[in-house]
Amino acid sequence: MAETKTYREALREAMVHELERDESVILMGEDIGVYGGTHLITDGLYDEYGPKRIMDVPISENGFTGAAIGMAMMGMRPVVEMMTWNFSFLAADQIIQNAAKVRYFSGGQVEVPLVIRGPNGGGVQLSAQHTHSLESFYAHFPGLKVVAPVTPNDVKGMMLTAIRDPNPVIFLEAGALYGTKGEVEEGDNAVPFGKARIAREGSDVTLIAYGRQVNLCLRAADTLAEDGFEAEVIDLRSLRPFDEDTIVESVEKTHRAVAVQEQWRWFGVASEVAAIIQDRAFDSLDAPVERVSGAEVPGPYARNLELMAFPSEKQVVNAARRVMYEEEK
């Protein structure tokens, strides 16, 4: 059974599912309770579950994220909302120094079943301080798991998995897609981490992305198809753990790959994708792996500049054409 739901509804549904299933689950964040959440993800939950489980917290990311880590170490399962991931830098010490590592430096004596979630990425004219894609920042650290679902079905299924995971999970939501709709499986549709999704099958070139850029790749694939090129689009879904096999198998089939990311090019996920491909599928490559990334600038405000700062469909199409040794368009 599947029903059409928005990304926002699917996300809420997953959290409600777990709030109902497991008493140790609580939600915590700024304005998630009485206000209903800046993005209305948690709307209505405060009335249902009360202030002990739907905790409004003061503006103190480091403090409440750290407190949630402590709760998790005590066996609770907190789901912390970063109003946007841009604010998580304030909590980075807690996330990186404590959540990611405490299991290791305690010799395995504790675990941190914690989810930190919120909208990631820019695209809606929020300018420099509110425009970040933080996946490679967090995926760099062993001890964290990092996921970035793009479809409503995945956001629900991966949130179920995230809350049940005994490790800290960085749950990067496609903030710009909260209102988008898609088929969502009813009930418990837990989606495992570390498994990429083939969003579109193709044989000529592999486009690899995650989060919002998957949709960009799908549009680029449609454009390429008009000229007779069939692009395979891979939605990574999960960045740590990372599904190398799906990428490698696809490139062994298509011999050409383009990795697309909204974040800056240097030291990003796309570079990791390129490295993995050259490492494991070198003899299948017909062209160097291309990366399409954001411009190396802080997020600008003006719409035209912002559009230039993000990967465009045209850039993806042309990168795909270049790796196929076709004229750019």
Add this chain to the structure above:
Amino acid sequence: MPEVIMPKMGDAMEEGTLLKWLKSEGDEVSEGDPIAEIETDKVTMELEAEDAGTLAQLIASEGQDVPVGEAIAFIAGEGEEVPERSEGGGEEEAEEGGEEDGGGAQATATETEAPEEEEAQEEQADGRADGHFRASPIVRRLAEENDLDLSKIDGSGPAGRIVERDVRAAMESGTAQRTEDGAEQADGQTQPQQAAQQGIQPARVPEPTEAPGTQLIEPTRMQRVIGERMTEAKQHIPHFYASVEVRMDAAMALRKQLNEQLEPEGVKLSVNDFVMKAAAVALRNYPNLNALYTSKGIELHEKVDMAMAVALDAGLITPVIRDIGSKGLAAISRESKDLASRAREGKLQPDEYQGGTITVSNMGMFGVESFTAIINPPQAAIIAVSSIAKRPDYDENGEIVPASMMKLTLSADHRIANGRDGALYMSEVKKTLENPVLLMV
């Protein structure tokens, strides 16, 4: 005329639903009057008029989802007409607003690496630098698997890089089989399998009939190599042929005389020694027949390294007499006998059968009247030597006399030499053999 548009009311809002019109077409509205109720994915709110006038046209209907920025109504000032809706412009606007990220397609930034690549391409148009071929990894793998010679494939990628489509095309046309050192062939493959991999149409190789009285044998490794190389030579080298008939009486007489003198030294000159020496001497004036067809051009050789075909039970091999032009008949004789006998014993070293500049193939001992040979790539030419037979001939007086006649047929690569070169060369060989003293000069 002012439009009323679907406003953006949140950072992630893409579209809103027009719930209800609060005014009707033709109603007068003032600035700030609520005119419609709209619903976003977060809120329901009243939309207020930003201009005063007459609500001229309600474009959106109740319940309709409208992308942010798209007009839902027009407000007409006094005396203004409602415009025809411009579909094109409207659509474009709508599309931009409707993009999940607000219109990635509108971006103007493109990566411009192409000019650099073009420059590089000019520099290194053939994709080959210092014997290193620019080829993508998949191309190298395909070449390895299918025994292709990348030097025979032109790259269409940047800076002449050989890319997959180039090698696929070459495999289809069968123009890139490796020629040097076929011994690198992978074992355990049948010829049809290989042929299939090499792009030779499998249809040309029929299934075994398996009829009574037939026997299916695996070609030997050597046979496969010979087959492939000869196939390639015959398919890719434009052969032309030139035959001459040589009167061998003088040569035979000289041979007899020399053999008598050389007997104590254990030397016995063969007719083939004479032919080889003559072919080598005559090459002095025809350097383009002592040449190799290489990836970079025709390589003319000063010295003649003459390959001689030696038949083996399992196939044939062509050991090489190096710099034959500088060697005397006795030396040639000794060397050719030694090479031939060791060839039959399978004791040749690779450097003894590689790298000839021209080949002589002699089937005179089998009584053939004439034959033509397939060029041994990358050499430019091969000479087929037939048997000597007594034939009636005319002497200078027109009298019929018995003569010892032998046919020689040149096969030459038309990419290297033309028919005239071949003809003149063969007549020089003929003249040399018929005046064998020239061989001693």
Add this chain to the structure above:
Amino acid sequence: MKSGYRSVWERLWDYIRNSRFWYSVPGIVSLRGKGPSMSADNEHSENGGVETREDGGAIATSSERLVDLYKEMALIRAFEEACQRGFRQGKIGGYLHVYIGQEAVATGFLQAFKEGDKVITAYRDHAHALLLGSDPNEIMAELYGKGTGLVKGKGGSMHLFDVDRGLMGGYGIVGGHIPPGVGFAYAMKYQETDHITQLYLGDGAMSTGAFHEAANLAGLWGKDGLCPCLFIVENNQYGMGTSVERTTAMTDLAAKFDAYGIENEKVDGMDIEAVIEVAERTAEQVRETGKPYAVEALTYRTASHGAADFMEKYRTKEEVNEWRKRDPIGLLEHKLIENDVLDEEKIEEIKGEVKERIAEAVKFAEESEEPPEEELYTDVYSGADEYMGEE
């Protein structure tokens, strides 16, 4: 007292005496009556600074208990001195922070520890582990980087954990452990237990944002009885080499908790009996109310900040010597002898016993194997996918 040199001790007690704190917080037991008399004509250095309680309050500790406390503190001291030796010999790597001079604080507060309670502290954590009953052998083996260590050789000196005994860890980033500690307390109430969290922090941590954010949360949750957290400020006067006065204009650290609605007081952290009195009373209050409470224990690290910190440019020898006269072990020893509980011989016997015990720990540590190589890859993640890299 040298002319021109005003001892830190003097300054310290000045501020305790004069702070608005004593007058502004009703119901707080004043230290003034209990602290050592520090008037100019009655310097502690002259009378040993021992146990003169001006309020004449009964000392609630029996002789036997005092002897036990003495042994515990002596064990900590001997352990820390062995660590310093091990560090100098190059057998202990990384950072090493010892508790020498501060023993009475943790020893006193952990007298109020009940099973199920949790303890969290920063990196000066050996004493807490020893006091909670962790095996000295395993602690020393941890410092020696051995597989038999308390955390399998993965944490070292700064990261001692003994979760079964309530030690939720030593943490290396100043202030960073405070938010999780507050989270423990919330979880204790959420899980409907009557446990409390003893959260140890240093004076240096009180300048961090993490402290202020966490204290704010603790006060907030405490309003609903949802934060049974006992903050224990181990004010040893210096954050590394920077004195409290050089880090904040408002040096009354206990009073900082007022800003977050958290009741607080100070205690002489060199006086084990005073510490125990405050610890038992405040721990019970926290347990009963579910509200946080803060105690600033005034103490002094007579050892250097880290074992590698030899220069000590930030303080004078005189100052250190002044504090040594109030060494918590020395004070208790003096008292025990004066009260005829122990004699010199017995004291030496105890010192000999703990040294022997620590010598055994050192031997155990030295003889233990290093962690097996496969341990490199374990404990990164919990659950199925423990390690994500290439081994």
